[in-house]
Amino acid sequence: MDLIFLGPPGAGKGTQARWIIEEFKTPQISTGDIIRAAIRDNTPLGAEFKSYTDAGKLVPDDLVNRMVDDRLKRDDCQGGFLLDGFPRTVAQAEALDGMLAKAGRKLNHVLLLEVDDAVLVERITGRRSDPDTGNVYHIKFNPPPADIADRLVQRSDDTEDVLRQRLDEYHSKTAPLIPFYEGKGYLRRIEGVGTPEDIRDRLFGVLKG
Numbered sequence: 001m002d003l004i005f006l007g008p009p010g011a012g013k014g015t016q017a018r019w020i021i022e023e024f025k026t027p028q029i030s031t032g033d034i035i036r037a038a039i040r041d042n043t044p045l046g047a048e049f050k051s052y053t054d055a056g057k058l059v060p061d062d063l064v065n066r067m068v069d070d071r072l073k074r075d076d077c078q079g080g081f082l083l084d085g086f087p088r089t090v091a092q093a094e095a096l097d098g099m100l101a102k103a104g105r106k107l108n109h110v111l112l113l114e115v116d117d118a119v120l121v122e123r124i125t126g127r128r129s130d131p132d133t134g135n136v137y138h139i140k141f142n143p144p145p146a147d148i149a150d151r152l153v154q155r156s157d158d159t160e161d162v163l164r165q166r167l168d169e170y171h172s173k174t175a176p177l178i179p180f181y182e183g184k185g186y187l188r189r190i191e192g193v194g195t196p197e198d199i200r201d202r203l204f205g206v207l208k209g
Protein backbone atom coordinates (compact mmCIF):
# COMPACT_ATOMS: atom_id res chain seq x y z
CA MET A 1 0.00 0.00 0.00
CA ASP A 2 1.14 3.54 -0.74
CA LEU A 3 0.33 5.56 2.37
CA ILE A 4 0.83 9.07 3.71
CA PHE A 5 0.74 9.96 7.38
CA LEU A 6 -0.50 13.51 7.96
CA GLY A 7 -0.85 15.32 11.28
CA PRO A 8 0.70 18.02 13.46
CA PRO A 9 3.98 17.56 15.35
CA GLY A 10 3.39 15.18 18.25
CA ALA A 11 0.19 13.68 16.81
CA GLY A 12 1.69 10.20 17.20
CA LYS A 13 2.76 9.51 13.60
CA GLY A 14 6.10 7.95 14.54
CA THR A 15 4.54 5.87 17.33
CA GLN A 16 1.82 4.50 15.05
CA ALA A 17 4.17 4.04 12.08
CA ARG A 18 6.02 1.32 13.98
CA TRP A 19 2.87 -0.82 14.08
CA ILE A 20 1.88 -0.14 10.50
CA ILE A 21 5.25 -1.04 9.01
CA GLU A 22 5.36 -4.24 11.05
CA GLU A 23 1.85 -5.28 9.97
CA PHE A 24 2.04 -4.26 6.31
CA LYS A 25 5.79 -4.83 5.74
CA THR A 26 6.34 -1.48 4.09
CA PRO A 27 9.21 0.91 4.81
CA GLN A 28 8.56 4.07 6.82
CA ILE A 29 10.05 7.10 5.13
CA SER A 30 10.37 9.88 7.66
CA THR A 31 11.75 13.08 6.15
CA GLY A 32 12.37 14.36 9.69
CA ASP A 33 14.58 11.33 10.43
CA ILE A 34 16.47 11.73 7.13
CA ILE A 35 17.02 15.43 7.85
CA ARG A 36 18.20 14.76 11.43
CA ALA A 37 20.62 12.08 10.15
CA ALA A 38 22.13 14.60 7.70
CA ILE A 39 22.53 17.11 10.55
CA ARG A 40 24.16 14.48 12.80
CA ASP A 41 26.54 13.40 10.02
CA ASN A 42 27.58 17.01 9.42
CA THR A 43 26.96 16.80 5.68
CA PRO A 44 27.01 20.11 3.78
CA LEU A 45 23.21 19.93 3.45
CA GLY A 46 22.92 19.09 7.15
CA ALA A 47 24.20 22.52 8.20
CA GLU A 48 21.60 24.16 5.97
CA PHE A 49 18.83 21.92 7.32
CA LYS A 50 19.73 22.79 10.91
CA SER A 51 19.07 26.48 10.39
CA TYR A 52 15.49 25.59 9.50
CA THR A 53 14.76 22.81 12.01
CA ASP A 54 16.17 24.84 14.94
CA ALA A 55 13.82 27.69 14.03
CA GLY A 56 10.82 25.38 13.65
CA LYS A 57 10.59 26.28 9.96
CA LEU A 58 10.04 23.94 7.04
CA VAL A 59 13.06 23.09 4.90
CA PRO A 60 12.66 24.40 1.29
CA ASP A 61 10.51 22.19 -0.92
CA ASP A 62 13.07 21.48 -3.63
CA LEU A 63 15.56 19.99 -1.16
CA VAL A 64 12.99 17.70 0.45
CA ASN A 65 11.40 16.73 -2.87
CA ARG A 66 14.73 15.55 -4.25
CA MET A 67 15.39 13.51 -1.11
CA VAL A 68 12.03 11.76 -1.34
CA ASP A 69 12.28 11.19 -5.09
CA ASP A 70 15.61 9.36 -4.59
CA ARG A 71 14.26 7.38 -1.65
CA LEU A 72 11.06 6.21 -3.40
CA LYS A 73 13.08 4.80 -6.29
CA ARG A 74 14.86 2.34 -4.01
CA ASP A 75 13.94 -1.37 -4.18
CA ASP A 76 12.35 -1.56 -0.75
CA CYS A 77 9.63 0.94 -1.77
CA GLN A 78 8.44 -0.95 -4.82
CA GLY A 79 5.79 -2.88 -2.87
CA GLY A 80 4.53 0.15 -0.94
CA PHE A 81 5.63 2.84 1.51
CA LEU A 82 4.49 4.87 4.48
CA LEU A 83 5.46 8.51 4.12
CA ASP A 84 5.77 10.13 7.56
CA GLY A 85 6.21 13.91 7.53
CA PHE A 86 5.99 14.32 3.74
CA PRO A 87 4.35 16.03 1.94
CA ARG A 88 4.04 19.10 4.15
CA THR A 89 3.12 21.71 1.55
CA VAL A 90 0.85 21.69 -1.47
CA ALA A 91 3.94 22.10 -3.70
CA GLN A 92 5.40 18.92 -2.14
CA ALA A 93 2.11 17.09 -2.67
CA GLU A 94 2.11 18.12 -6.33
CA ALA A 95 5.72 16.97 -6.70
CA LEU A 96 4.76 13.63 -5.12
CA ASP A 97 1.86 13.28 -7.59
CA GLY A 98 4.41 13.67 -10.38
CA MET A 99 6.77 11.07 -8.88
CA LEU A 100 3.95 8.55 -8.46
CA ALA A 101 2.49 9.18 -11.93
CA LYS A 102 5.92 8.62 -13.49
CA ALA A 103 6.17 5.29 -11.67
CA GLY A 104 2.57 4.34 -12.61
CA ARG A 105 1.54 4.32 -8.93
CA LYS A 106 -1.42 5.70 -7.04
CA LEU A 107 -1.92 6.56 -3.38
CA ASN A 108 -4.17 4.30 -1.31
CA HIS A 109 -4.82 6.42 1.77
CA VAL A 110 -3.81 9.69 3.41
CA LEU A 111 -4.13 9.03 7.14
CA LEU A 112 -4.82 12.23 9.09
CA LEU A 113 -4.22 11.95 12.85
CA GLU A 114 -6.33 14.66 14.46
CA VAL A 115 -5.09 16.08 17.79
CA ASP A 116 -5.74 19.53 19.28
CA ASP A 117 -2.80 21.92 19.76
CA ALA A 118 -3.25 22.00 23.56
CA VAL A 119 -2.53 18.25 23.77
CA LEU A 120 0.49 18.53 21.48
CA VAL A 121 2.45 20.83 23.80
CA GLU A 122 2.54 18.22 26.56
CA ARG A 123 3.29 15.40 24.14
CA ILE A 124 6.19 17.22 22.48
CA THR A 125 7.86 18.61 25.59
CA GLY A 126 7.80 15.17 27.24
CA ARG A 127 9.09 13.27 24.18
CA ARG A 128 12.42 11.45 24.61
CA SER A 129 14.14 9.03 22.26
CA ASP A 130 16.64 6.24 22.61
CA PRO A 131 19.64 6.92 20.36
CA ASP A 132 20.55 3.20 20.38
CA THR A 133 17.22 1.79 19.17
CA GLY A 134 15.33 4.81 17.82
CA ASN A 135 12.44 3.98 20.18
CA VAL A 136 10.36 6.96 21.26
CA TYR A 137 9.07 7.41 24.81
CA HIS A 138 7.18 9.99 26.82
CA ILE A 139 8.19 10.90 30.37
CA LYS A 140 4.55 10.68 31.50
CA PHE A 141 2.50 8.81 28.90
CA ASN A 142 5.00 6.13 27.90
CA PRO A 143 7.82 6.11 30.47
CA PRO A 144 11.04 4.32 29.47
CA PRO A 145 12.43 1.30 31.38
CA ALA A 146 14.62 2.53 34.28
CA ASP A 147 17.80 0.94 32.90
CA ILE A 148 17.80 3.03 29.72
CA ALA A 149 16.41 6.29 31.14
CA ASP A 150 19.89 7.86 31.41
CA ARG A 151 20.75 7.50 27.76
CA LEU A 152 17.55 9.04 26.37
CA VAL A 153 17.80 12.30 24.48
CA GLN A 154 15.45 15.17 23.77
CA ARG A 155 15.26 16.68 20.29
CA SER A 156 16.63 20.24 20.26
CA ASP A 157 13.45 21.44 18.50
CA ASP A 158 11.13 19.84 21.08
CA THR A 159 10.85 22.99 23.21
CA GLU A 160 7.64 24.90 23.72
CA ASP A 161 8.95 27.95 21.78
CA VAL A 162 10.06 26.03 18.72
CA LEU A 163 6.90 23.92 18.86
CA ARG A 164 4.80 27.11 18.55
CA GLN A 165 6.67 27.91 15.32
CA ARG A 166 6.21 24.35 14.04
CA LEU A 167 2.48 24.55 14.77
CA ASP A 168 2.27 27.86 12.89
CA GLU A 169 3.99 26.22 9.93
CA TYR A 170 1.62 23.26 10.20
CA HIS A 171 -1.53 25.37 10.22
CA SER A 172 -0.44 27.74 7.46
CA LYS A 173 1.44 25.42 5.09
CA THR A 174 0.51 21.80 5.84
CA ALA A 175 -3.18 22.00 6.80
CA PRO A 176 -4.09 23.05 3.20
CA LEU A 177 -3.25 19.43 2.30
CA ILE A 178 -6.41 18.35 4.11
CA PRO A 179 -8.82 19.81 1.52
CA PHE A 180 -6.30 18.95 -1.23
CA TYR A 181 -6.45 15.22 -0.44
CA GLU A 182 -10.10 15.29 0.60
CA GLY A 183 -10.93 16.54 -2.89
CA LYS A 184 -9.05 13.62 -4.41
CA GLY A 185 -10.88 11.12 -2.18
CA TYR A 186 -7.79 9.90 -0.28
CA LEU A 187 -8.31 11.49 3.12
CA ARG A 188 -9.09 9.29 6.16
CA ARG A 189 -9.59 11.13 9.45
CA ILE A 190 -8.52 9.32 12.62
CA GLU A 191 -9.08 10.69 16.12
CA GLY A 192 -5.56 10.84 17.61
CA VAL A 193 -6.50 11.06 21.29
CA GLY A 194 -6.73 7.90 23.40
CA THR A 195 -4.24 5.17 24.20
CA PRO A 196 -1.74 4.36 21.44
CA GLU A 197 -3.38 0.91 21.17
CA ASP A 198 -6.85 2.43 20.65
CA ILE A 199 -5.48 4.63 17.89
CA ARG A 200 -3.66 1.69 16.30
CA ASP A 201 -6.97 -0.22 16.19
CA ARG A 202 -8.72 2.75 14.54
CA LEU A 203 -5.94 2.93 11.93
CA PHE A 204 -6.01 -0.80 11.26
CA GLY A 205 -9.79 -0.54 10.90
CA VAL A 206 -9.25 1.92 8.03
CA LEU A 207 -6.36 0.02 6.46
CA LYS A 208 -8.03 -3.38 6.60
CA GLY A 209 -11.57 -2.14 5.96
Ligand code: ADP
Pocket: 008, 009, 010, 031, 032, 033, 035, 052, 053, 056, 057, 058, 059, 060, 061, 064, 084, 085, 086, 087, 088, 092, 166
Ligand atom coordinates in the same frame (compact mmCIF):
# COMPACT_ATOMS: atom_id res chain seq x y z
P1 ADP B 1 7.36 16.32 13.83
O1 ADP B 1 7.69 15.51 15.00
O2 ADP B 1 7.16 17.77 14.08
O3 ADP B 1 6.26 15.79 12.95
P2 ADP B 1 9.55 15.86 11.94
O4 ADP B 1 10.53 14.98 12.59
O5 ADP B 1 8.67 15.28 10.89
O6 ADP B 1 8.71 16.57 13.07
O7 ADP B 1 10.29 17.12 11.30
C1 ADP B 1 11.23 17.89 12.01
C2 ADP B 1 11.67 19.08 11.17
O8 ADP B 1 12.27 18.64 9.94
C3 ADP B 1 10.54 20.01 10.74
O9 ADP B 1 10.26 21.00 11.73
C4 ADP B 1 11.14 20.64 9.47
O10 ADP B 1 12.09 21.65 9.77
C5 ADP B 1 11.90 19.48 8.85
N1 ADP B 1 11.05 18.69 7.92
C6 ADP B 1 10.68 17.39 8.05
N2 ADP B 1 9.93 17.00 7.00
C7 ADP B 1 9.82 18.08 6.18
C8 ADP B 1 9.17 18.33 4.95
N3 ADP B 1 8.45 17.38 4.33
N4 ADP B 1 9.28 19.57 4.41
C9 ADP B 1 9.98 20.53 4.99
N5 ADP B 1 10.62 20.38 6.17
C10 ADP B 1 10.55 19.16 6.76
Ligand code: ADP
Pocket: 007, 008, 009, 010, 011, 012, 013, 014, 015, 016, 123, 124, 126, 127, 128, 136, 137, 138, 139, 141, 142, 192, 193, 194, 195, 196, 199
Ligand atom coordinates in the same frame (compact mmCIF):
# COMPACT_ATOMS: atom_id res chain seq x y z
P1 ADP C 1 4.94 12.58 15.77
O1 ADP C 1 5.80 11.54 15.04
O2 ADP C 1 3.59 12.75 15.13
O3 ADP C 1 5.65 13.88 15.97
P2 ADP C 1 5.32 10.83 18.15
O4 ADP C 1 4.84 9.48 17.72
O5 ADP C 1 6.79 11.04 18.23
O6 ADP C 1 4.64 11.97 17.23
O7 ADP C 1 4.62 11.18 19.56
C1 ADP C 1 4.92 12.38 20.28
C2 ADP C 1 5.04 12.06 21.78
O8 ADP C 1 3.75 11.69 22.28
C3 ADP C 1 5.98 10.89 22.11
O9 ADP C 1 6.62 11.19 23.31
C4 ADP C 1 5.03 9.69 22.26
O10 ADP C 1 5.55 8.73 23.18
C5 ADP C 1 3.78 10.34 22.81
N1 ADP C 1 2.54 9.70 22.33
C6 ADP C 1 2.32 9.09 21.13
N2 ADP C 1 1.07 8.62 21.04
C7 ADP C 1 0.44 8.97 22.21
C8 ADP C 1 -0.89 8.78 22.74
N3 ADP C 1 -1.83 8.15 22.04
N4 ADP C 1 -1.15 9.27 23.98
C9 ADP C 1 -0.20 9.91 24.69
N5 ADP C 1 1.06 10.13 24.24
C10 ADP C 1 1.39 9.66 23.03
